[in-house]
Amino acid sequence: MYKSALIGLLSMLAVMVLPQAAHAEYADVVMNNYSDAAGMRPVVFPHWYHRIRFRCKVCHADLGFKFKAGGNKITMAKIIDGQFCGACHNGEISWSVENCGMCHSGIAGTPTQIHGSTVQRLVAPTYKKLGNNKK
Amino acid sequence: MKIKQFFLGVVALSVLPVVAIQVEAAQPPLKEVKAAKGHVSTANTFNRLLEKSKARNLPPAEDGIHDPDNDNTHVLQPPKIAYDGLPTTPFGNYVDWVKALDTDLLQPRYDRFDATIEPLIMDLDIVREVKSTVPDVVFPHKPHTQWLHCSNCHPKIFIPQRKANVMNMSGILLGQQCGVCHGKVAFPVTTQSCTKCHSKPKPADWKPPQSETSLKEPWR
Numbered sequence: 001m002y003k004s005a006l007i008g009l010l011s012m013l014a015v016m017v018l019p020q021a022a023h024a025e026y027a028d029v030v031m032n033n034y035s036d037a038a039g040m041r042p043v044v045f046p047h048w049y050h051r052i053r054f055r056c057k058v059c060h061a062d063l064g065f066k067f068k069a070g071g072n073k074i075t076m077a078k079i080i081d082g083q084f085c086g087a088c089h090n091g092e093i094s095w096s097v098e099n100c101g102m103c104h105s106g107i108a109g110t111p112t113q114i115h116g117s118t119v120q121r122l123v124a125p126t127y128k129k130l131g132n133n134k135k
Numbered sequence: 136m137k138i139k140q141f142f143l144g145v146v147a148l149s150v151l152p153v154v155a156i157q158v159e160a161a162q163p164p165l166k167e168v169k170a171a172k173g174h175v176s177t178a179n180t181f182n183r184l185l186e187k188s189k190a191r192n193l194p195p196a197e198d199g200i201h202d203p204d205n206d207n208t209h210v211l212q213p214p215k216i217a218y219d220g221l222p223t224t225p226f227g228n229y230v231d232w233v234k235a236l237d238t239d240l241l242q243p244r245y246d247r248f249d250a251t252i253e254p255l256i257m258d259l260d261i262v263r264e265v266k267s268t269v270p271d272v273v274f275p276h277k278p279h280t281q282w283l284h285c286s287n288c289h290p291k292i293f294i295p296q297r298k299a300n301v302m303n304m305s306g307i308l309l310g311q312q313c314g315v316c317h318g319k320v321a322f323p324v325t326t327q328s329c330t331k332c333h334s335k336p337k338p339a340d341w342k343p344p345q346s347e348t349s350l351k352e353p354w355r
Contacts, residue, residue, distance in 0.1 A: 022198060022199030022200050023190045023191075023193050023197070023198050023199055024193075024198040024199060024200040024201070025192065025193075025214050025228060026226075026227045026228045026320075026323070027227075027228070027319060027320040028198075028200060030200060041202055041205060044195075044200055044201055046211075046214075047320050048214055048217070048218075048230070049212060049214075049217065051232065051243060051282075051320075052217060052241055052243060053243055053244065054244050054247060055243045055244065055245050055281070055282045055283070056282045056283045056287065056316075056320075057245060057254070057282065057283050057284040057287065058244060058245065058246065058247050060283070060284075060287050061283070061284035061286055061287050062246070062247065063247075067287075067315045067316065067319075087247065088247055093247060099207065100207075101205050101206060101207030101208070102207045102210065102211065104205075105195070105201050105202060105205050105207055105208045105211065106200055106201060106202060107199075107200060107201070107202045108202070110200060114319050114320070115200060116227075116323070117310075117318055117319045117323075118308050118310075118314065118318030118319070118323055118324050119308070119309060119310060119318070121323075122308070123184045
């Protein structure tokens with residue numbers, strides 16, 4: 001009995017004490033321009049996985065991805081039209097868009113960001129959110 | 136024997152929450168412990184602002200960004216599997232991507248359809264003198280053109296004109312010029328990585344420029 005009670009206590013303490021911070025991979029991009037609002041999980045794009053297979057040039061020169069997280073305003077409409085992710089995720093070069101949860105795999109409410117960036121790691125906040133930001 | 140075990144189980148189940156709550160209540164918050172010896176500010180905590188993650192290259196379900204409740208999260212490849220055998224660095228993904236490419240450990244495509252297309256590589260080093268005491272910067276075009284296309288940087292990020300590109304580390308840290316990639320995807324700007332760019336030592340006779348005020352009023 002003591003053993004089971006102890007295990008229960010330890011697991012409770014572990015849940016309370018363990019840090020909840022994100023330890024995602026450097027350069028993982030979270031895109032949440034429209035996902036939360038549409039009731040989908042935000043998209044997580046793993047840069048590391050893609051750079052093993054393609055050079056930067058393929059997406060950032062050929063496909064026109066801007067160097068800014070969330071800056072391309074990607075929508076499913078554009079993807080099924082063959083733009084951005086849809087240039088490869090079409091069932092030809094890579095798996096197709098019916099695998100929703102492979103990209104839409106982020107924790108709901110995670111803001112758009114590039115994970116582990118210098119700006120995120122700076123001790124003092126570098127900017128304030130604009131109050132009158134147009135959406 | 137079976138009845139005894141069952142009884143013990145029931146007791147354990149019913150007592151557990153009570154015990155847990157008691158222990159929770161018995162453990163005072165950190166501040167009150169310190170209050171016994173007099174008030175101590177939490178501002179004095181060792182390494183208050185140094186957040187260091189000890190966990191590296193975690194699988195998606197444990198990385199704090201992917202949702203473990205999503206079935207597909209568990210299908211995604213864990214980075215550690217992919218990085219096996221690749222050269223390492225102490226920062227970023229902890230993978231030396233340029234070295235991996237140079238040693239042919241990785242062969243990422245330069246064209247999304249045709250695997251045989253070779254990148255347009257330019258081998259030209261640009262030296263930029265630095266005002267400060269740190270070594271001068273050598274920008275190697277070679278590793279950059281192995282990954283990127285000229286149009287990724289020119290003419291928008293780096294203006295093709297002498298003296299037109301004014302740079303400083305503050306801007307780079309905030310994501311301008313080199314900081315468009317370095318500090319986001321390419322190797323980050325950390326104390327360990329300074330010398331990757333600041334790689335050309337100053338000439339032997341070089342002395343740092345002295346502040347005007349210290350020339351006027353030298354310290355005695």
